[in-house]
Amino acid sequence: MADPYQTHPRRIAIIGVGLIGGSFALAMREASRDITIVGYDKDEVNLAAAKQLGVIDSAVHSLAAAVKEADVIQLAVPVGQMETVLSEIAKVISATAIITDVGSTKGNVIEVAKKILGAAVNRFVPVHPIAGAENSGVRAARKDLFNQKSVVMVETDFTDPLPFEIIRRCWQACGARIELMTVNRHDSVFGVVSHLPHILSYTLVYDIATRIDAETFFHFAASGFRDFTRIAGSSPEMWKDIALANRETLLLELLRYQDLLRYFQDSLESQDGEAIENFFKIARDARRDWSD
Amino acid sequence: MADPYQTHPRRIAIIGVGLIGGSFALAMREASRDITIVGYDKDEVNLAAAKQLGVIDSAVHSLAAAVKEADVIQLAVPVGQMETVLSEIAKVISATAIITDVGSTKGNVIEVAKKILGAAVNRFVPVHPIAGAENSGVRAARKDLFNQKSVVMVETDFTDPLPFEIIRRCWQACGARIELMTVNRHDSVFGVVSHLPHILSYTLVYDIATRIDAETFFHFAASGFRDFTRIAGSSPEMWKDIALANRETLLLELLRYQDLLRYFQDSLESQDGEAIENFFKIARDARRDWSD
Numbered sequence: 058m059a060d061p062y063q064t065h066p067r068r069i070a071i072i073g074v075g076l077i078g079g080s081f082a083l084a085m086r087e088a089s090r091d092i093t094i095v096g097y098d099k100d101e102v103n104l105a106a107a108k109q110l111g112v113i114d115s116a117v118h119s120l121a122a123a124v125k126e127a128d129v130i131q132l133a134v135p136v137g138q139m140e141t142v143l144s145e146i147a148k149v150i151s152a153t154a155i156i157t158d159v160g161s162t163k164g165n166v167i168e169v170a171k172k173i174l175g176a177a178v179n180r181f182v183p184v185h186p187i188a189g190a191e192n193s194g195v196r197a198a199r200k201d202l203f204n205q206k207s208v209v210m211v212e213t214d215f216t217d218p219l220p221f222e223i224i225r226r227c228w229q230a231c232g233a234r235i236e237l238m239t240v241n242r243h244d245s246v247f248g249v250v251s252h253l254p255h256i257l258s259y260t261l262v263y264d265i266a267t268r269i270d271a272e273t274f275f276h277f278a279a280s281g282f283r284d285f286t287r288i289a290g291s292s293p294e295m296w297k298d299i300a301l302a303n304r305e306t307l308l309l310e311l312l313r314y315q316d317l318l319r320y321f322q323d324s325l326e327s328q329d330g331e332a333i334e335n336f337f338k339i340a341r342d343a344r345r346d347w348s349d
Numbered sequence: 350m351a352d353p354y355q356t357h358p359r360r361i362a363i364i365g366v367g368l369i370g371g372s373f374a375l376a377m378r379e380a381s382r383d384i385t386i387v388g389y390d391k392d393e394v395n396l397a398a399a400k401q402l403g404v405i406d407s408a409v410h411s412l413a414a415a416v417k418e419a420d421v422i423q424l425a426v427p428v429g430q431m432e433t434v435l436s437e438i439a440k441v442i443s444a445t446a447i448i449t450d451v452g453s454t455k456g457n458v459i460e461v462a463k464k465i466l467g468a469a470v471n472r473f474v475p476v477h478p479i480a481g482a483e484n485s486g487v488r489a490a491r492k493d494l495f496n497q498k499s500v501v502m503v504e505t506d507f508t509d510p511l512p513f514e515i516i517r518r519c520w521q522a523c524g525a526r527i528e529l530m531t532v533n534r535h536d537s538v539f540g541v542v543s544h545l546p547h548i549l550s551y552t553l554v555y556d557i558a559t560r561i562d563a564e565t566f567f568h569f570a571a572s573g574f575r576d577f578t579r580i581a582g583s584s585p586e587m588w589k590d591i592a593l594a595n596r597e598t599l600l601l602e603l604l605r606y607q608d609l610l611r612y613f614q615d616s617l618e619s620q621d622g623e624a625i626e627n628f629f630k631i632a633r634d635a636r637r638d639w640s641d
Contacts, residue, residue: 108525259633260613263609277528284577286636308614311614332585336555338585344554
């Protein structure tokens with residue numbers, strides 16, 4: 058290689074050193090010695106912890122300082138903050154820096170990136186690593202978080218091949234399995250398998266929590282409830298952003314889901330045991346096939 | 350004690366030697382040496398396994414033979430089969446035998462018991478051990494399944510004190526924590542914390558399984574989906590019975606749940622981020638308090 062920079066970034070700026078940004082930093086440091094990782098986080102306590110834990114080489118206190126001279130800038134902030142962050146860094150990034158993100162929704166992030174980056178969107182690489190956890194913050198970061206996990210890279214008509222390839226190699230160095238998807242397909246699939254269950258789980262806990270005798274209900278909740286509601290322990294701010302960002306998919310999917318609930322209600326209303334058992338059986342069989 | 354029979358059954362008949370009946374048998378054998386456990390199961394393969402695994406002392410092949418001379422008869426069949434089983438045994442049970450059940454719903458089981466047992470309902474003790482698992486069948490049975498787990502005993506106006514006390518001691522011998530509830534309270538609480546989440550989880554998997562491109566969706570489903578849908582791996586027959594048995598509670602709770610979903614949809618439609626975040630936050634905080 059004439060220029061190692063081209064396939065191997067030397068200086069990475071992580072904007073938002075939480076679970077995902079922090080784990081990416083740890084995995085990249087593990088994979089490569091000659092790399093410098095600069096971190097920025099609006100939460101100063103979290104940022105100090107990132108430095109103290111050795112997740113980043115240096116903690117900086119302004120976005121401009123973070124992205125200065127960075128080869129790769131990873132935006133690892135909640136999707137609702139992408140626009141603000143991109144606006145702040147757009148004028149200070151170098152002419153060759155690659156910008157990438159790790160947001161759970163892609164349509165709205167891409168829209169914002171196009172609007173703010175203009176022609177520089179050819180160096181924007183939209184990514185979604187599939188490695189959630191209820192815990193957040195840099196203390197939950199682990200160098201093996203992405204090992205053998207899927208990382209979706211969105212195929213666009215605007216990203217240049219080289220930035221795409223560089224980011225792909227970074228994630229491969231983290232142990233991830235790269236999956237390619239279009240933006241619409243991504244938002245539709247994750248709207249159903251991830252965002253919708255979060256809303257359903259939050260809603261069940263809200264349903265119980267807002268009863269005057271909530272305590273009795275929670276007292277008798279057991280392991281099925283625990284599993285079903287684990288994702289309701291996730292960050293409200295992050296999931297508010299995701300819901301808003303994938304709003305159109307979710308409004309559609311909530312209607313479809315409620316059509317199915319009404320089908321179930323009708324079967325129950327008319328005491329159609331065969332229809333109910335068949336409904337459950339289709340789901341049970343599919344769940345078993347999936348887990349096998 | 351003048352008569353050890355009064356507080357300590359010598360012969361227990363388990364009707365339906367599955368996860369719950371089998372685990373009760375194992376725990377009772379562990380707690381007491383001078384006890385004989387007779388098992389009946391309409392699934393002959395499961396029944397043979399129960400005998401072979403030492404869960405029961407003898408396997409019998411008719412309900413009449415099972416309940417003959419039994420001090421305690423535990424009905425551990427799906428709630429939809431209670432009526433058939435009770436009808437078959439009503440004429441052959443002894444004049445002192447205690448009948449008890451382990452059904453997940455109580456209102457309909459009590460209704461059936463009153464109808465079929467008549468005056469003998471004073472020896473009927475309705476119980477619900479809170480120890481589910483997706484696995485079923487005697488091979489999943491464990492002697493410590495109820496250890497430190499809640500077992501709800503329904504307080505009725507028809508059960509005599511002595512049968513109630515004898516069954517209470519059996520469950521205490523299994524290591525269970527006894528909780529007392531009225532029948533309506535029981536069905537309402539478990540309708541919300543257990544039955545409703547099962548329906549919601551089955552419905553989400555059904556939603557995905559019935560799409561033409563279900564495979565892609567399942568491919569990207571990750572840990573949040575896994576936890577949320579674990580209960581959709583449960584027995585369709587058993588949960589069909591539970592849904593039918595707790596039909597009125599569930600029809601009501603499904604309406605309440607969908608009212609809350611519509612509140613969420615309205616907030617999303619109008620892009621009211623504050624309302625969405627607050628909705629999630631109330632749920633998140635309650636879920637955290639519960640798990641602590």
